[in-house]
Amino acid sequence: MIENVTTTMSAVAPAVAAGAANTSDVVIRIRNLHKRFGDLHVVKGVDLDVRRGERIAIIGASGSGKSTILRCLNFMELPSEGTIELDGKAIGRQASANGASGERFYSEAELCEIRARVGMVFQQFNLFPHMTVRANVMEGLITVKRIAKHAARERATAQLAKVGLQDKLDAYPAKLSGGQQQRVAIARALAMDPEVLLFDEPTSSLDPELVGEVLRVIRALADEGRTMLLVTHELGFAYHFADRVVFIADGIVHETGTADEVLKHPKRERTQQFLARFVERAL
């Protein structure tokens, strides 16, 4: 089953009139994204446009491919096929001259540059345990952005204050709670001043009582107008957070629309079933 749901507003509006304005607004454009792990076809042709300042929640069952889609956007996984554009520029170059196979070549230098512009926060935080909280946040500034140490220090301190961790600058990650660690990870990603921020189930490995503090920080970023994509199982949060909700099933975009449309009034049966299971669990 090949089924692509076009998710741009421009596709709905008259293409010629809306096209020009909307193109410049699009930060990330995904076209025909596929990802295979050996014989396993996980992502099966996804098209998605992310506009500047937009907040998108990606939902779906485990194994639907939603995390893989997100991980392709900063090339933690290399797409097997399809293109991803950042600010109108397609990343990588075609592997074969005639474009017969959809696979592309990516250089490490280009990918590192892209990853510095598209930040990511992981489910497992992935902090560096041998560095203090502040050193964790400074690391990318020093090694990737090549900012002078004292300037990096100031910036890291400011970012950590922003996520409420000004008291933990010199602590090591192991001494922090999960929620605090995740806030360090958010500060580390933010310090790079990324154009887009990706969250891959940022609260899934947290104790329930620590979820709130992390969601509050994400919420505050949303209010700043940051472009963010969030893969989550917290449907309640997704509802308040997202301009747009994308429901993924079987590696494709199954339904998309405003939070209200998808979460409250889903049109498609598959989406309804998925949401019904969540309601069951909540009761």
Added chain:
Amino acid sequence: MKYTWDFAVVRDNFPLLLRGVSVTVELWLVAFALGLALGFAISLARVSRRPSLNALAIGYVEVFRNTPVLVQLIWFYYAFPIMLGAQLTPFVAAALALTLNTSAYCAEIFRGGIVSIARGQWEGAKAIGMTRAMTMRRIVLPQVMKRMLPAFTNRAIELAKVTSLASLLAVNEVMYEGRLLSSTYYRPLEILTVVALIYLVLIYPGSYLSARLERRLAARD
């Protein structure tokens, strides 16, 4: 059976033994330093995602770990020059063989250290735009050095003793001088006892310092 120990021969020839000690130390340090560097390079090939590099590294390590060092020493002194078309000095042949042998063990120690770092840390570094080389230098190695220290200490101790085999290629290190003196003066027991003590004095400070460093590093956690 009555045996009269007589260390006079050792005392009279001590300068000769000392000269041997300096060759031993030279051989030890050269082979260990180069073995570490080469071993690191091989471990990178070993953890590389390129299957060809991987296979090459595995083959290299297995050949050097699963054949006797003595054979390797002899091979590099007698067989390698035939292929090369130029004779190596005994010291160079011994240094070469011991370096390659040590590098195979070091490669495995490095590999063990590198793979002990959770994948998530590689991902965390990758996600802020760090290259693989940066991640290795800034994130992986600083953490694994501590874990690898005991293994490298063992390696260094082992190597110090193995340098004595170079005496068979007539490298004039301390074992060679000892054997020379033994066959000249027929006092092998006294001479070899002193040679053993020399190795002890040579090696022990290193393992003592390493154990202390290990405790200091552990205390920092």
